[in-house]
Amino acid sequence: MIKQRLFTPGPTDVPPEVLVEMARPMFHHRTPRFREMFAEVSAGMKKIFMTDNDVLTIAGSGTAGMEAAIAEAVPRDRKVLVADGGKFGERWVKIAKRYALDTDEVKLEWGTALSAETVKEKLATGDYGAVVTVYSETSTATACDMEAIARVVRETDAILIVDAITACGALPLKTDEWGVDIVASGSQKAFMLPPGLAFLSVSERAWKVIDAQKPRGFYLDLRAYRKSIAKDDTPYTGPVSLIRGLKVAVDMINGVGIETLWERVSLLAGAMREAAVEMGMKVFSRQPSDSVTGLLYPAGVDDRFRKVLQDKYGASVAGGQEKLKGKLCRISHLGYVDPLDTIGLIAAMEYALSDCGASVEIGKATATATKILRDWR
Amino acid sequence: MIKQRLFTPGPTDVPPEVLVEMARPMFHHRTPRFREMFAEVSAGMKKIFMTDNDVLTIAGSGTAGMEAAIAEAVPRDRKVLVADGGKFGERWVKIAKRYALDTDEVKLEWGTALSAETVKEKLATGDYGAVVTVYSETSTATACDMEAIARVVRETDAILIVDAITACGALPLKTDEWGVDIVASGSQKAFMLPPGLAFLSVSERAWKVIDAQKPRGFYLDLRAYRKSIAKDDTPYTGPVSLIRGLKVAVDMINGVGIETLWERVSLLAGAMREAAVEMGMKVFSRQPSDSVTGLLYPAGVDDRFRKVLQDKYGASVAGGQEKLKGKLCRISHLGYVDPLDTIGLIAAMEYALSDCGASVEIGKATATATKILRDWR
Numbered sequence: 001m002i003k004q005r006l007f008t009p010g011p012t013d014v015p016p017e018v019l020v021e022m023a024r025p026m027f028h029h030r031t032p033r034f035r036e037m038f039a040e041v042s043a044g045m046k047k048i049f050m051t052d053n054d055v056l057t058i059a060g061s062g063t064a065g066m067e068a069a070i071a072e073a074v075p076r077d078r079k080v081l082v083a084d085g086g087k088f089g090e091r092w093v094k095i096a097k098r099y100a101l102d103t104d105e106v107k108l109e110w111g112t113a114l115s116a117e118t119v120k121e122k123l124a125t126g127d128y129g130a131v132v133t134v135y136s137e138t139s140t141a142t143a144c145d146m147e148a149i150a151r152v153v154r155e156t157d158a159i160l161i162v163d164a165i166t167a168c169g170a171l172p173l174k175t176d177e178w179g180v181d182i183v184a185s186g187s188q189k190a191f192m193l194p195p196g197l198a199f200l201s202v203s204e205r206a207w208k209v210i211d212a213q214k215p216r217g218f219y220l221d222l223r224a225y226r227k228s229i230a231k232d233d234t235p236y237t238g239p240v241s242l243i244r245g246l247k248v249a250v251d252m253i254n255g256v257g258i259e260t261l262w263e264r265v266s267l268l269a270g271a272m273r274e275a276a277v278e279m280g281m282k283v284f285s286r287q288p289s290d291s292v293t294g295l296l297y298p299a300g301v302d303d304r305f306r307k308v309l310q311d312k313y314g315a316s317v318a319g320g321q322e323k324l325k326g327k328l329c330r331i332s333h334l335g336y337v338d339p340l341d342t343i344g345l346i347a348a349m350e351y352a353l354s355d356c357g358a359s360v361e362i363g364k365a366t367a368t369a370t371k372i373l374r375d376w377r
Numbered sequence: 378m379i380k381q382r383l384f385t386p387g388p389t390d391v392p393p394e395v396l397v398e399m400a401r402p403m404f405h406h407r408t409p410r411f412r413e414m415f416a417e418v419s420a421g422m423k424k425i426f427m428t429d430n431d432v433l434t435i436a437g438s439g440t441a442g443m444e445a446a447i448a449e450a451v452p453r454d455r456k457v458l459v460a461d462g463g464k465f466g467e468r469w470v471k472i473a474k475r476y477a478l479d480t481d482e483v484k485l486e487w488g489t490a491l492s493a494e495t496v497k498e499k500l501a502t503g504d505y506g507a508v509v510t511v512y513s514e515t516s517t518a519t520a521c522d523m524e525a526i527a528r529v530v531r532e533t534d535a536i537l538i539v540d541a542i543t544a545c546g547a548l549p550l551k552t553d554e555w556g557v558d559i560v561a562s563g564s565q566k567a568f569m570l571p572p573g574l575a576f577l578s579v580s581e582r583a584w585k586v587i588d589a590q591k592p593r594g595f596y597l598d599l600r601a602y603r604k605s606i607a608k609d610d611t612p613y614t615g616p617v618s619l620i621r622g623l624k625v626a627v628d629m630i631n632g633v634g635i636e637t638l639w640e641r642v643s644l645l646a647g648a649m650r651e652a653a654v655e656m657g658m659k660v661f662s663r664q665p666s667d668s669v670t671g672l673l674y675p676a677g678v679d680d681r682f683r684k685v686l687q688d689k690y691g692a693s694v695a696g697g698q699e700k701l702k703g704k705l706c707r708i709s710h711l712g713y714v715d716p717l718d719t720i721g722l723i724a725a726m727e728y729a730l731s732d733c734g735a736s737v738e739i740g741k742a743t744a745t746a747t748k749i750l751r752d753w754r
Contacts, residue, residue, distance in 0.1 A: 001392075001629045001630070001632060001633045001713075002715070003392075003713065003715050003717070003718070005717065015378075015380075023400070252378045253378070255378060256378045313717065314715070314717070315717070336378075336380065338379070338380050338691070339721075339724065340380065340382070340690065340691070340692070340721030340722070340724060340725055341380070341721065343720060343721050343724045343743065344716075344717030344718065344720050344721040345717070347716070347717060347720045347747045347750070348717055350747065351751060354751075362747055362748050362751050363743075363744030363745065363746075363747040363748045364744065366720065366740075366743055366744055366747045367740030367741065367743055367744035367747075368740065369740075370724045370727065370739055370740040370743045370744075371739050371740045373724070374728060374731075374739050
């Protein structure tokens with residue numbers, strides 16, 4: 001009878017309105033009803049992505065979206081710069097190499113992000129046809145200065161491909177204004193849905209590269225998605241229930257307004273960071289992302305903290321990966337999470353840290369977060 | 378996109394496990410499958426009521442259960458003592474009068490409860506065949522000393538009929554051990570279900586009175602329910618979905634253990650009362666119930682508090698009734714509510730009070746509650 005609460009950086013909590021919508025009876029995807037719904041969803045997605053270009057929806061996880069972008073939108077006769085500051089950057093390097101692209105991997109210390117200066121320096125050679133980077137690296141809870149990087153890339157002819165999987169809908173991202181060519185995201189993050197959908201916005205510049213090259217695959221050939229979306233349709237079986245849920249979620253997001261949501265996420269993250277310090281934890285990242293916070297345990301505390309937090313208090317947070325395994329927990333500020341949840345979570349973190357033997361003044365961090373979150377709107 | 382949270386003293390929040398169970402396909406109630414389920418539910422209900430007698434389930438609200446008890450189990454040739462310390466006590470007086478019972482109404486100041494001394498004094502006359510009282514009067518958030526009252530009534534031949542609608546499953550209640558003849562409750566309280574079911578445990582002594590009198594109604598004739606439950610069945614159409622949900626809820630409750638739940642409720646109420654004082658609110662009742670807390674607003678604050686709490690922070694609490702309208706809010710500690718919810722609610726109450734112009738040190742009451750709720754188990 002312990003109430004379960006999800007604070008993992010994807011899947012995130014799904015609103016009851018969305019769950020109920022997805023539980024409604026199935027209907028066929030090759031129908032006017034589906035196309036009408038899909039047209040509305042697509043229009044709403046453009047607002048969230050802040051783009052006039054189509055936002056393509058692929059039935060698959062975020063990785064499928066990034067694979068499609070890397071496989072199709074990187075000019076194959078030039079180098080591709082891939083930033084690797086964590087598990088996801090690492091994955092994009094793997095994909096670039098799998099497609100035999102001339103990959104220049106920029107290895108970043110975990111907890112740091114690609115800088116605009118590095119990109120500028122590299123691109124000055126003129127060798128690069130594309131830059132692939134992660135806006136918010138979920139494994140290290142680190143965000144780069146996406147706007148600055150985009151500014152640098154826009155001075156060249158290189159295509160900018162951004163893994164915005166835990167960024168889009170949570171961190172400031174003005175796709176067209178900043179000139180980001182490809183923005184990839186996934187349903188189980190700020191979109192408040194179960195996993196199963198990848199989203200990609202593609203600029204005119206990126207389409208030129210894609211059109212100039214032969215497709216590498218079939219399912220992930222973005223041209224098929226572009227052709228279909230022009231008719232408000234999907235090239236292969238449309239994921240009916242997820243799109244139904246997405247319709248509700250997109251309306252909820254646009255009802256609040258994407259820029260207000262960015263501020264909310266930022267406030268939650270700020271409160272969590274302040275509270276964490278008072279609980280004796282350290283923010284791992286040197287450039288912390290607001291969509292997910294990575295916290296190092298105090299001395300003497302290990303990953304049992306997460307088990308206690310889950311088993312005794314019903315709060316689920318993510319752990320560290322690879323070298324951070326057992327040393328860190330990661331807490332989401334994405335999607336359907338609010339100050340009341342976050343305040344409750346911080347109280348539970350105080351309890352769990354204390355259960356693990358850490359010296360915590362119960363209530364102090366909770367009070368601090370309550371004060372900071374007063375500014376919620 | 379404001380997360381909705383229900384802190385009203387019934388309906389209370391329904392666990393997702395129960396909602397999902399109730400959404401499953403319908404089946405017919407005159408089947409072995411229904412009877413098997415109903416038998417399991419009934420066995421589980423006996424544990425919660427702490428009785429070896431059957432707990433009858435009526436499709437109806439709590440009032441239906443109380444009407445059945447008053448109409449059938451009060452000896453019609455003797456006086457009935459009815460305690461009236463709020464909206465519900467008042468209702469039981471109305472029912473007793475509707476059935477032309479010789480009703481002695483004990484008017485109690487709101488915020489006080491019937492005392493064992495009063496009962497003892499009254500019953501000493503030997504005129505009374507029954508005592509009808511409310512364990513936890515929801516309108517005034519006041520609880521009586523049920524055990525002491527039962528002890529006094531047990532020394533006589535009077536039948537003790539208890540409205541335990543917001544008490545059963547939340548406040549200590551040992552039906553057989555204390556000798557409470559009829560305990561009435563409802564599904565939308567500690568049972569974590571939507572409204573729609575009334576529950577009644579009936580002692581052998583009460584059955585003797587019932588059997589000695591002609592039934593007054595048909596649907597609420599308890600003999601029909603007793604006859605059916607002996608065959609694990611319901612006399613009229615069994616409320617299939619609610620019983621399905623009840624099965625899940627009862628298993629959750631008995632999984633934790635009813636006595637542990639009483640302690641949990643008591644701890645939540647204690648934390649709320651302490652926090653309220655720090656927010657400048659006053660506990661209305663002189664004998665506060667642990668299942669619901671009634672709080673008087675600070676000077677200058679009115680019922681706009683509840684509107685702000687609901688509209689800005691998504692937290693729904695009940696208001697005052699009649700003379701308490703606009704002066705008081707009522708907060709539930711019943712059923713599927715835990716410390717993390719309650720801590721978040723207290724933060725939201727701090728915000729809403731401050732929005733209404735009250736002087737509140739944001740975070741202070743939240744920290745106090747966090748400290749107290751550390752003892753949760």
